[in-house]
Amino acid sequence: MNGWMGKIIKVDLSTGKQETVEVDDKIxxxxxxxxxxxxxxxxxxxxxxxxxxxxxxxxxxxxxxLTAVMPTSGRFQVISRSPLTNTICDSSSGGIFGAExxxxxxDGFIITGKAEKPxxxxxxxxxxxxxxxxxxxxxxxxxxxxxxxxxxxxxxxIASIGPAGENQVIFSAIMNDKxxxxxxxxxxxxxxxxxxxxxxTIGTKKIPVADPEGLKELLLKIDRLIDKNPVTGKSLQLLxxxxxxxxxxxxxxxxxxxxxxxxxxxxxxxxxxxxAEILLHKRSACFKCSxxxxxxxxxxxxxxxxxxxxTVWAFGAQLGINDLTKITEANYACNELGxxxxxxxxxxxxxxxxxxxxxxxxxxxxxxxxxxxxLVEAIAYKRGIGAELALGSKRLAEKxxxxxxxxxxxxxEIPAYDPRGVQGQALSYATSNRGGCHMRxxxxxxxxLGSPVFMDRYSIKGKPEIVALLQDxxxxxxxxxxxxxxxxxxxxxxxxxxxxxVTGLDFSDEELLEVGKRIYxxxxxxxxxxxxxRKDDILPSRFLEEELEEGSSRNRVVQLYEMLxxxxxxxxxDKNGVPTKETLNKLGI
Amino acid sequence: MENLNLNKIAKxxxxxxxxxxxxxxxxxxxxxxxxxxxxxxxxxxxHYVKFAYEQLKNSDVLVxxxxxxxxxxxxxxxxxxxxxxxxxxxxxEIDMVINVGAMRxxxxxxxxxxxxxxxxxxxxxxxxxxxxTCYLTDDEIVKACQIAVEAGxxxxxxxxxxxxxxxxxHHVKLMRETVGQHIGxxxxxxxxxxxxxxxxxxxxxxxLGTSAGVMILEGAKLFKFAPKAWLEPEIPCHIxxxxxxxxxxxxxxxxxxxxxxxxxxxxxxxxxxxxx
Numbered sequence: 001m002n003g004w005m006g007k008i009i010k011v012d013l014s015t016g017k018q019e020t021v022e023v024d025d026k027i028x029x030x031x032x033x034x035x036x037x038x039x040x041x042x043x044x045x046x047x048x049x050x051x052x053x054x055x056x057x058x059x060x061x062x063x064x065x066l067t068a069v070m071p072t073s074g075r076f077q078v079i080s081r082s083p084l085t086n087t088i089c090d091s092s093s094g095g096i097f098g099a100e101x102x103x104x105x106x107d108g109f110i111i112t113g114k115a116e117k118p119x120x121x122x123x124x125x126x127x128x129x130x131x132x133x134x135x136x137x138x139x140x141x142x143x144x145x146x147x148x149x150x151x152x153x154x155x156x157x158i159a160s161i162g163p164a165g166e167n168q169v170i171f172s173a174i175m176n177d178k179x180x181x182x183x184x185x186x187x188x189x190x191x192x193x194x195x196x197x198x199x200x201t202i203g204t205k206k207i208p209v210a211d212p213e214g215l216k217e218l219l220l221k222i223d224r225l226i227d228k229n230p231v232t233g234k235s236l237q238l239l240x241x242x243x244x245x246x247x248x249x250x251x252x253x254x255x256x257x258x259x260x261x262x263x264x265x266x267x268x269x270x271x272x273x274x275x276a277e278i279l280l281h282k283r284s285a286c287f288k289c290s291x292x293x294x295x296x297x298x299x300x301x302x303x304x305x306x307x308x309x310x311t312v313w314a315f316g317a318q319l320g321i322n323d324l325t326k327i328t329e330a331n332y333a334c335n336e337l338g339x340x341x342x343x344x345x346x347x348x349x350x351x352x353x354x355x356x357x358x359x360x361x362x363x364x365x366x367x368x369x370x371x372x373x374x375l376v377e378a379i380a381y382k383r384g385i386g387a388e389l390a391l392g393s394k395r396l397a398e399k400x401x402x403x404x405x406x407x408x409x410x411x412x413e414i415p416a417y418d419p420r421g422v423q424g425q426a427l428s429y430a431t432s433n434r435g436g437c438h439m440r441x442x443x444x445x446x447x448x449l450g451s452p453v454f455m456d457r458y459s460i461k462g463k464p465e466i467v468a469l470l471q472d473x474x475x476x477x478x479x480x481x482x483x484x485x486x487x488x489x490x491x492x493x494x495x496x497x498x499x500x501x502v503t504g505l506d507f508s509d510e511e512l513l514e515v516g517k518r519i520y521x522x523x524x525x526x527x528x529x530x531x532x533x534r535k536d537d538i539l540p541s542r543f544l545e546e547e548l549e550e551g552s553s554r555n556r557v558v559q560l561y562e563m564l565x566x567x568x569x570x571x572x573x574d575k576n577g578v579p580t581k582e583t584l585n586k587l588g589i
Numbered sequence: 590m591e592n593l594n595l596n597k598i599a600k601x602x603x604x605x606x607x608x609x610x611x612x613x614x615x616x617x618x619x620x621x622x623x624x625x626x627x628x629x630x631x632x633x634x635x636h637y638v639k640f641a642y643e644q645l646k647n648s649d650v651l652v653x654x655x656x657x658x659x660x661x662x663x664x665x666x667x668x669x670x671x672x673x674x675x676x677x678x679x680x681x682e683i684d685m686v687i688n689v690g691a692m693r694x695x696x697x698x699x700x701x702x703x704x705x706x707x708x709x710x711x712x713x714x715x716x717x718x719x720x721x722t723c724y725l726t727d728d729e730i731v732k733a734c735q736i737a738v739e740a741g742x743x744x745x746x747x748x749x750x751x752x753x754x755x756x757x758x759h760h761v762k763l764m765r766e767t768v769g770q771h772i773g774x775x776x777x778x779x780x781x782x783x784x785x786x787x788x789x790x791x792x793x794x795x796x797l798g799t800s801a802g803v804m805i806l807e808g809a810k811l812f813k814f815a816p817k818a819w820l821e822p823e824i825p826c827h828i829x830x831x832x833x834x835x836x837x838x839x840x841x842x843x844x845x846x847x848x849x850x851x852x853x854x855x856x857x858x859x860x861x862x863x864x865x
Binding site: 452462 | 618621622625781782783784785801803804807808809810811814815817818819821823824827
């Protein structure tokens with residue numbers, strides 16, 4: 001077998017038992033690895049009614065067939081049912097963890113049960129050891145890494161939770177390689193619920209490749225493709241993802257003060273250009289990545305990584321805050337405590353608007369940068385007001401009687417692109433299987449950045465087709481498991497070539513896209529059985545009824561319903577957004 | 590259009606690198622990319638012709654040199670000398686810029702002679718005549734095309750990529766209608782994706798000058814999965830030269846010409862609200 005290591009280990013933390021999970025070659029071909037195979041295995045292990053934070057829930061860590069071979073392939077995917085959204089969820093992270101894990105000789109592992117006391121896993125070429133982590137409980141992610149590197153192997157990759165995960169904050173992250181995050185959906189809380197503090201991994205095994213000569217040639221081509229694309233070859237390298245701050249603000253769709261406005265007057269002061277000017281220490285890269293979008297930064301008192309675009313927005317414009325240092329330090333705090341920055345910032349924004357409208361008892365004011373770090377810490381430990389904010393925006397706004405003020409889809413907070421300025425991205429948010437996520441189909445690429453072509457961002461024509469197409473491709477990339485930034489420079493045919501040269505199989509573009517469609521539909525099927533349907537493919541009423549008053553996205557609302565029926569039709573789902581039997585059969589689900 | 594022939598598109602692309610700050614490594618990459626992706630030529634400044642020729646002599650990729658670039662204001666003698674040198678160094682195609690000022694002054698004999706001198710010294714290499722359409726009215730574009738044909742040029746070309754704006758389907762269509770089917774029409778400037786490329790090919794271009802060829806071909810691989818959706822027509826203003834006419838970049842008369850067209854446009858009332 002080439003590409004895959006052919007071994008997935010299931011670890012029951014309640015009993016300490018380990019077993020090998022058999023995966024048929026046909027299943028591998030149908031779901032690849034990472035997100036796809038994870039969703040497949042998860043739906044066989046867990047019912048859609050499972051309580052996400054119960055010992056019965058499974059938490060799956062998987063690499064993919066291209067892990068540790070191709071550019072950007074140090075990533076891994078974590079799959080489970082989200083405690084934040086109750087949907088099926090996968091969360092992805094970069095760094096080197098995925099590559100090290102695969103080099104131990106396994107494609108991934110599945111965690112079930114709950115350890116009696118805190119434990120960590122030590123994964124090497126010799127297998128998986130369950131070790132006591134009592135002494136680590138309470139440490140932040142950076143401290144955990146330091147202690148574990150001394151205790152285990154220097155150079156190992158470490159993924160851990162911080163206090164937020166231990167306290168089962170439902171949007172806590174799994175942090176790896178210091179500041180990389182499997183951030184969305186609360187996967188850290190699931191680790192915490194199982195008393196699993198960390199995973200240490202380092203391996204030495206070679207990844208089997210079917211056509212090493214073909215691989216060399218293909219890598220030259222990929223290098224050219226990455227270099228020639230202005231996004232991957234220049235913008236992301238020089239300014240990181242925050243290059244988008246000024247771009248999106250100029251398009252009048254930079255969400256400000258909980259999406260009440262689309263233009264942030266202080267955007268320039270929190271832009272990628274400004275980060276490069278005053279904070280950037282050096283660029284940082286994940287495994288085998290020439291893009292190196294990571295930002296190692298320093299403030300006067302602290303150093304760390306970030307902020308990237310979504311974070312600079314979540315703690316900046318979303319809260320009316322223009323203090324880049326405070327934004328950055330709040331980001332550092334989230335990394336150390338183990339919190340998803342998007343949900344953290346957006347929930348604070350929701351609370352600020354609740355307060356502004358007289359619906360929230362705690363004083364929280366727009367632009368107050370001094371409270372940022374205090375709030376982040378309070379959330380991680382569920383202390384005082386933090387216990388309220390730790391609910392996430394949906395539950396918080398519902399609790400205080402103003403559900404419409406939570407800027408979320410299916411419970412997951414919408415990131416930094418106001419959907420009123422981008423109709424396709426709006427549809428992508430609404431139909432995302434894991435909730436308000438920009439990464440399921442990154443329509444900003446085509447609607448704003450013109451990649452692969454410019455589509456009229458105000459128009460709904462052709463958008464359902466392209467959203468579905470990009471969702472499928474994204475599912476494939478998440479399953480191979482590669483960085484999604486490659487999608488700027490690399491198209492489906494090259495992904496097919498990459499898969500074939502490594503595995504020796506004979507995928508066509510069409511078969512690969514069908515894999516994506518299958519994964520997306522299986523996720524939807526799981527969600528349907530968990531009670532999700534058309535009623536959940538909806539955006540907050542603000543985007544459907546209230547027009548922005550200034551900027552170039554003004555005077556528009558999202559034409560969601562005009563797109564939704566066509567989208568379901570393309571997907572082969574019924575009018576309620578549920579996959580039909582015929583579609584399930586056709587896709588071999 | 591359900592299917593795109595990517596090889597055919599590659600064979601229409603002059604893979605271009607003309608920036609004044611481009612070093613030799615960029616040209617080396619350009620040549621390697623041209624071989625890797627099957628482009629018809631590399632389009633470069635004269636300084637690099639010899640170097641590029643050495644990289645490409647065992648391939649079917651041609652070397653194309655720009656001449657009198659980008660302003661077209663060199664003397665005719667110098668343009669001819671520059672062309673002669675480029676051909677000696679290995680250029681099989683010559684992209685010369687006309688003297689736009691003289692064209693606007695209606696010095697047609699001078700323009701014809703300017704082109705003719707280059708054509709004569711470059712033979713058998715082909716000559717493309719860059720009109721810099723952004724600075725001309727439609728009537729002037731038609732006239733310039735006629736002169737280029739009379740002077741023996743093999744192609745007419747829209748733009749240098751350094752002018753006020755690049756290639757638009759409107760200009761390409763006009764040029765194709767003027768020169769007929771026996772002369773080439775090259776669109777250049779601002780071609781950044783396969784939708785741009787398809788629009789210009791449909792308007793009559795049979796050669797495209799772009800530095801985005803790699804991205805165009807790679808992106809086009811997605812085309813077959815949603816051809817209609819990718820090519821959904823945009824607001825017509827987005828691809829109209831009048832919309833892109835800038836008061837700071839165009840001569841007064843040309844700016845006024847374009848804005849007058851815009852003012853009288855049939856789409857004005859319908860799409861004016863979308864202006865940003």
